[in-house]
Amino acid sequence: MKLRFKQPVLDLLSGAIDIHIHSAPDLYPRILNDIELATHAQEMGMEAILIKNHFTETAGRAQLATDATGFNVFGGIALNLSVGGLNPHAVRAALKLGAKTVWLPTLHSAKFVANKSHVANLAGEIGKNLQGLYILKEDGSLKDELYPIFDLIIEHDSSLATGHVSIEEAKVVVREAAKRGVKKIVVTHPLASFVNYTVDDMKEILDLGASWLEHVFNDTTRQVGHPITREALFSGIKGVGAKHCIMSTDAGQWLNPVPCQQMGIYIQDMLDFGFSEKDVRTMVSDNPGAMLGISPTVGE
Numbered sequence: 001m002k003l004r005f006k007q008p009v010l011d012l013l014s015g016a017i018d019i020h021i022h023s024a025p026d027l028y029p030r031i032l033n034d035i036e037l038a039t040h041a042q043e044m045g046m047e048a049i050l051i052k053n054h055f056t057e058t059a060g061r062a063q064l065a066t067d068a069t070g071f072n073v074f075g076g077i078a079l080n081l082s083v084g085g086l087n088p089h090a091v092r093a094a095l096k097l098g099a100k101t102v103w104l105p106t107l108h109s110a111k112f113v114a115n116k117s118h119v120a121n122l123a124g125e126i127g128k129n130l131q132g133l134y135i136l137k138e139d140g141s142l143k144d145e146l147y148p149i150f151d152l153i154i155e156h157d158s159s160l161a162t163g164h165v166s167i168e169e170a171k172v173v174v175r176e177a178a179k180r181g182v183k184k185i186v187v188t189h190p191l192a193s194f195v196n197y198t199v200d201d202m203k204e205i206l207d208l209g210a211s212w213l214e215h216v217f218n219d220t221t222r223q224v225g226h227p228i229t230r231e232a233l234f235s236g237i238k239g240v241g242a243k244h245c246i247m248s249t250d251a252g253q254w255l256n257p258v259p260c261q262q263m264g265i266y267i268q269d270m271l272d273f274g275f276s277e278k279d280v281r282t283m284v285s286d287n288p289g290a291m292l293g294i295s296p297t298v299g300e
Helices: 007-013 034-043 059-069 088-096 110-114 116-125 146-155 167-180 199-208 230-240 259-273 277-292
Strands: 017-022 048-052 072-074 076-078 101-103 159-161 185-188 212-216 245-248
Touching (some): 007 259, 017 212, 017 259, 017 277, 034 048, 034 072, 034 259, 048 059, 048 076, 048 277, 076 088, 088 101, 088 146, 146 167, 167 185, 167 199, 199 212, 230 245, 230 259, 245 259
Parallel strands (some): 017 048, 048 072, 076 101, 159 185, 185 212, 212 245
């Protein structure tokens, strides 16, 4: 696969890691399957990808794709109702299969269910009367089920990601996970319209113990009902600094470019807006590499 980018973009794609891609098979149309994604990324010299599914764990599929291509493919598990919600048994199995991240509820979070019109083409699989998952008790403390999940994440040196829960829920879970000893905590697309963090919110959640803010290019595309501008994406990253951020695509939708092309567009945009190549490398290679526990082999 050949992509027509300028050399600085191609250089930054080499060794890049995309920690958020949706692939086939899925309940939603996806542009590429796991092996096709791996092949494309490998051809562009990327280091690794992480595949995500809202309904089932992806670690087993990722291992098959790695075996088929020789390229680093990783998976995770999203704690939606299809895996039993806040279910440590499902988490344990996924982590034993090699899952590199555990997402808090995404499509089935109470916040997302209440705002599902923001990504209307996902709403069909949510249902009209579904009771969304809220991870706090009535007194505002964290539900007990999360603590054994934290312990499993620590045991397997995996990561916790905030999914689509509300800012209020995320701040509590980040604080408690960090206190428990979780070392890798990712705030999932905080600038998305259905999450909607301010720069102050992002700074606060970093202070509470978050490791990285994951900013996805998909939030600027027609895949979402209320896309943000690319300028807003840049401003949000600049507001907290590249050292605290991960650039990922959240790609794989049939109406968006293939993921490695979308990553290239994202890189080009961030360079055009004024980030240095070093800052972009931090966000596309170094930080996601630290999250996955791998060292990108840039230039090798």
